[in-house]
Amino acid sequence: IELINIYRTLYPKAAEYTFFSYSHRSFSRIDYMFAYETSYKRLKMEIISIFFSDHYGIKLKIKN
16 A cells, blocks of 8 residues: 555654553554555644643644
């Protein structure tokens, strides 16, 4: 299908996570967004920290 993980393609060396488990004291990446390989250059993705939640937000911008 030629789908790619947008965040890992745009930021291959980034160490950001979207979930923190309080009971295990560990971070995980549980949210993924996929796109066609030909269109990922028009996308920008950002992980947003939320202090009152264990789950972080994800912002996806599409350049037109």
